[in-house]
Every structure is written in structure tokens, then in C-alpha cells.
Amino acid sequence: MGKILLVDDDKATNFYNQIILKRNKVDYEIKVLENGLMAMEYIQGNTLPDFIFLDINMPVMDGFQFLKAYEGFLKGETNNTKIYVMMSVVLSLEKLQELENYKYVKVLNSKMLTNSQINKILKT
Incomplete structure (x- = not known):
């Protein structure tokens, strides 16, 4: 079984995304973390996850700081x-270009996952 990290400080978003992932019966362990620092600490002590769904605006360590x-x-x-x-x-255009420097990063224009995104991303 693989792993998914949901990294977002918004509890409602995390709750919703967990529910939609479970309803789609994805075969992944789902771990929820509230900021980039918690995610880095988790990654340093565990095997790398298959997927990370990362919010940009978070306290403590935001998404850009996490990526670095x-x-x-x-x-x-x-x-x-x-x-x-x-x-x-x-x-800003500058921040979007910064994200493009990370070859393994893709941008979703919503924090709420959808069935079609899950099918496209996780089930292919």
C-alpha cells in the first residue's frame, strides 16, 4: 500500500479530501499534516510518500518553504x-514560475479534490 500526504492547515479541506479519497477506494494510506514543517519531519522519519497534496499558504512552513x-x-x-x-x-507570475522550476510539481487550481482528479492522478 502506498502513501498520500495531505498537507494543509485547513481542517475542513483535509476532512473533505480524506472523505473523497476514501469514497474513491484509493489503495493508499492517508496521512494528514497541518504545515510544511510537520510534513518534512514526517518524511525524514518515514519512507517517501507516493503523492503529496500541498497547500501553499500555511503557517510555520508554507508550501514554497517546504519545496525548498x-x-x-x-x-x-x-x-x-x-x-x-x-x-x-x-x-503572481513570479511565484507560478518558481513552481515550474520543480519538475515533479503540478498545480491544482482548487484545494478540494474531485473524483475526476483522483481518477486522473491516482488511478492511472
Whole structure:
């Protein structure tokens, strides 16, 4: 069984995303973490997850800070983790370009997962 990390400080979003993942019967362990620092601490002590759904705006360590720390943790090694940045705000062109520098990161324009996204991302 693989692993999914939901990294978001919004409890309602995490609750909803857990429910929709379970309703779609995905074969992954789902771990919920409230900020990037908690996610980094989890990753450092466990095997890398298959997927990370990452909010950008969080306290303690935001999504951009997490991505930089994650790259430092990998030390240039490749891995199969796919990271989906979930956004509920519009980012500046500069910030969007910064996200494009991470080859393994894709952007979702909503923090709430949908059935079609789950089918496209997790079941293919």
C-alpha cells in the first residue's frame, strides 16, 4: 500500500479530501499534516510518500518553504513522489514560475479534490 500526504492547515479541506479519497477506494494510506514543517519531519522519519497534496499558504512552513526543504532533503536524488500544489488563491507570475522550476510539481487550481482528479492522478 502506498502513501498520500495531505498537507494543509485547513481542517475542513483535509476532512473533505480524506472523505473523497476514501469514497474513491484509493489503495493508499492517508496521512494528514497541518504545515510544511510537520510534513518534512514526517518524511525524514518515514519512507517517501507516493503523492503529496500541498497547500501553499500555511503557517510555520508554507508550501514554497517546504519545496525548498524537500529538495535539500533529496540532495539531488530522483524519486517517484508526485507533488500537487493545491491553491485557493491566485499567485503572481513570479511565484507560478518558481513552481515550474520543480519538475515533479503540478498545480491544482482548487484545494478540494474531485473524483475526476483522483481518477486522473491516482488511478492511472
